[in-house]
Structure formats: structure tokens, C-alpha cells
Amino acid sequence: MTAAAGSPVIAVLGLGEAGGRFAADLAAAGARVRGYDPRVAAPPGVHDAADAAEACRGAALVLSVNSAADALDALAQGLPGCSPGTVWGELNTAAPAVKEAVQRAAGQCAVVADVAIMAPVPPRGLGTPMTASGPGAGPFAALLGPLGAPVEVLDGPVGLAATRKLLRCVFYKGMAAAAVEALAAARAAGLEQWLSGNIAEELTRADAATLDRLVTGSSTHAVRRTHEMEAAADLLDDLGVPARVARASRDWLRDLSAA
Structure with a gap:
């Protein structure tokens, strides 16, 4: 789709797997998109800006899709091109403190939305579910929603969306x-084939009561399970496999038994 003259200008800073896909999908949806990444060329249909400030100049919305370590640097580079009404979508997966630091650094030059991408981007692109909090959350959703982005707006400050995302990460990435x-x-x-089938069977059988059984069972049987995980860690040592998760599980069970 060719961008119409009155369509919003959206800047995308960071054109890796997520940012590149967002930029391409936004252009296809009719937005005027400017992209900047010092290491990656902009996808077709996206203006390849010379720097972050050029990408942000005149943009109604900026998507910062980098890393936690680069969040403040991306803001510093892009902010000279922003105006007080620019919505700065902070999409980097970062701790709430980093999101809050971005908001402080933006000052009155941009309105910050703390945005959490709640699923892998490649399968759905711009259709990936997102949550947003902070003063820019409503405008962020209003700009992206009509272009096909599902955004849940949370009633809370910058850092709330990040907190939800990271709490979810503890479970999913830990699993x-x-x-x-x-x-x-x-x-x-x-025994890989056997265990793979066993894990798949357990995941398929899981239901709403599974979480309660996991939590209640861990507390009720903490002493016995502490010894089981100690034995499991010893087995992994014998097999030459680092027992990081096994020993962390043992330590958690030990704490539960003490409580």
C-alpha cells in the first residue's frame, strides 16, 4: 500500500528482527515510515534515514526497538528530532528503572509510552500483542491501533508494562x-526421545488447576523434593551437563521447607 499524504509519520529506531518487521508492516499498512539502524538497511517501503534525529523529525510516533543497554543512547540520538507532542514508544525489553530513566531523560521533548511486546514478533509482525503504560500509552494505542496493532493500555505509570512483561519472562524463560x-x-x-515425549505429554495435559498443584505441591513436599533435586543435580554432574536450573530448584525448595 502506498502511504497517503495525510498518513502518520512513524520512526522506527532499530531494524533488527522485531523493528524491521514492524517497519515493513507499518509501511504496508499505509504509514509513512522512516527507519534508522547503523547496522541494518531499512526494508522496502521504509525511508532509510541518515541518523536517528532525521528519522524522528516530524514523526508523530517513534518506536525504539533496540536493547535495554541501548535504550538511553537511542533516546539521546533521536530526541533532537522530536517535538513536545511526539510519542516515544519504548519497546525495549528492560527493567522498569530503565523505562523510568528514559521518561526522565525525555523530559518535555516527548511523551513516553512504556511498551511491552507480549509474544515473539516474527509470526505476527504488527499483529503481535502489546501492552502499554505511562502518559504516552493512550496516544501510542490510538496511532498504532488503526494500522493493525493490538495494544492493551494499562492504567498506570511507565514501568508497569515492563513489570508485567518481566514477571511473565521469569516463568516462560525459566520453563x-x-x-x-x-x-x-x-x-x-x-534418553532424549523418551524425555521429550514425556515433557510434551505433560504440557498437553496441563489445565487451569496445574499451577495450583505445582505451587501447593512444592510447599507441601518441599523437604523431599529438595533431596530429589540434589540427586538430580548430582546426576547432571556425572553426565557432564551444568546443573544450573536443577540447583536453583533445589535452593528454592530448601527455602520453602525452611518457611
Whole structure:
């Protein structure tokens, strides 16, 4: 789709896997998109800006899609091109303190929205669910919603969306780490196919009551399970597999038993 003269100008800073896909989808949806990334060229349909300030100049919305370490640097580079009404969408996965630092640094030069991307971007692109909080959350949703982005606006300050995202990460990424560690050990023991099928069966069987059973069972049987995970960690040592998750689980169970 060709961008209409009255369509919003959106800047995308960071054109990696997520930013590049967002930029391409926004252009396809009819927005006028300017992109900047010192390492990656802009996708077709997106103006390849010479620097971050040029990308942001005249933009109604800026999407900063970099990393937590680059969040403040991206803001410093882009802010000279912003005006007081510019909505700065802080999409980087970062701690609430980083999002708050971005808001302080933006001052009156831009309105900051703390945005959390709540699923992997590649399958759905601009259709990936997002949550947003802070003073820029409403305007962020109003600008992106008509272009096809599902944005849940949270009634709360900058940092709230990041808190939700990171709490979710503790579970999902922790579960992924446990699966990777267990399968590595199973592979070393010649039992990978068996364990893979067992894990898949457990995930398929899970229901709304599973969480309660996990939490209640861990507290009720903490002493026994502490010893089980100690034995599991010893097994991984013997197999030559780092027992990071196993020992962390043992330590959590030990704390539960003490409580």
C-alpha cells in the first residue's frame, strides 16, 4: 500500500528482527515510515534515514526497538528530532528503572509510552500483542491501533508494562531453560526421545488447576523434593551437563521447607 499524504509519520529506531518487521508492516499498512539502524538497511517501503534525529523529525510516533543497554543512547540520538507532542514508544525489553530513566531523560521533548511486546514478533509482525503504560500509552494505542496493532493500555505509570512483561519472562524463560537443561541431560544419558515425549505429554495435559498443584505441591513436599533435586543435580554432574536450573530448584525448595 502506498502511504497517503495525510498518513502518520512513524520512526522506527532499530531494524533488527522485531523493528524491521514492524517497519515493513507499518509501511504496508499505509504509514509513512522512516527507519534508522547503523547496522541494518531499512526494508522496502521504509525511508532509510541518515541518523536517528532525521528519522524522528516530524514523526508523530517513534518506536525504539533496540536493547535495554541501548535504550538511553537511542533516546539521546533521536530526541533532537522530536517535538513536545511526539510519542516515544519504548519497546525495549528492560527493567522498569530503565523505562523510568528514559521518561526522565525525555523530559518535555516527548511523551513516553512504556511498551511491552507480549509474544515473539516474527509470526505476527504488527499483529503481535502489546501492552502499554505511562502518559504516552493512550496516544501510542490510538496511532498504532488503526494500522493493525493490538495494544492493551494499562492504567498506570511507565514501568508497569515492563513489570508485567518481566514477571511473565521469569516463568516462560525459566520453563524454557528447565526444558533445555533436562533435554541436554537426557541426550547425554541416551534418553532424549523418551524425555521429550514425556515433557510434551505433560504440557498437553496441563489445565487451569496445574499451577495450583505445582505451587501447593512444592510447599507441601518441599523437604523431599529438595533431596530429589540434589540427586538430580548430582546426576547432571556425572553426565557432564551444568546443573544450573536443577540447583536453583533445589535452593528454592530448601527455602520453602525452611518457611
